[in-house]
Amino acid sequence: MSNRTLVIAKPDAVERGLVGEIIRRFEQKQLHLDAVELRLLTREVAEAHYAEHQGKGFFTDLIDFITRSPVVLMVVSGPDAQPVVRRMMGTTNPAEAAAGTIRGDFAIETTENLVHGSDSSESAESEIARFFPELAAK
Numbered sequence: 023m024s025n026r027t028l029v030i031a032k033p034d035a036v037e038r039g040l041v042g043e044i045i046r047r048f049e050q051k052q053l054h055l056d057a058v059e060l061r062l063l064t065r066e067v068a069e070a071h072y073a074e075h076q077g078k079g080f081f082t083d084l085i086d087f088i089t090r091s092p093v094v095l096m097v098v099s100g101p102d103a104q105p106v107v108r109r110m111m112g113t114t115n116p117a118e119a120a121a122g123t124i125r126g127d128f129a130i131e132t133t134e135n136l137v138h139g140s141d142s143s144e145s146a147e148s149e150i151a152r153f154f155p156e157l158a159a160k
């Protein structure tokens with residue numbers, strides 16, 4: 023299991039003032055913040071990040087959304103950080119996400135679901151390398 027993962031507080035989280043709440047939950051869980059940065063993603067970077075979804079019906083809406091205003095990028099570490107963060111986020115569709123998860127408590131619509139978390143230890147390392155090249159594994 024990966025002990026670090028890449029988290030994105032998406033534009034809706036920044037716009038709604040929920041970044042503090044999201045970080046608070048990770049800190050309360052005793053996860054550690056290795057890096058945090060507010061950044062406006064370019065379409066090029068966003069399309070590379072979501073390459074697995076290229077060609078799907080929601081792809082253009084997703085890229086428009088994730089690039090419309092700044093995101094907060096984070097590297098979060100701790101025991102099993104990657105799966106732990108995914109569980110804390112809740113399912114992709116916030117309407118179905120369990121209460122007590124970030125999406126379950128604060129979102130209701132699928133595109134604007136507040137957070138991204140890497141879906142495997144391999145994607146965690148490649149996403150960390152994409153957004154924080156200085157933290158890439160040697």
Ligand code: IDP
Nearest residue numbers: 075080084113114132133134135137138139141
């Ligand atoms: P994940 O964020 O839970 O890993 P993915 O399936 O990787 O979910 O999808 C990436 C993002 O694309 C989602 O978080 C959501 O913002 C958006 N998305 C996924 N499926 C749909 C959909 O069916 N309609 C609209 N947006 C979607």
Ligand code: MG
Nearest residue numbers: 138139140141
């Ligand atoms: Mg995903």
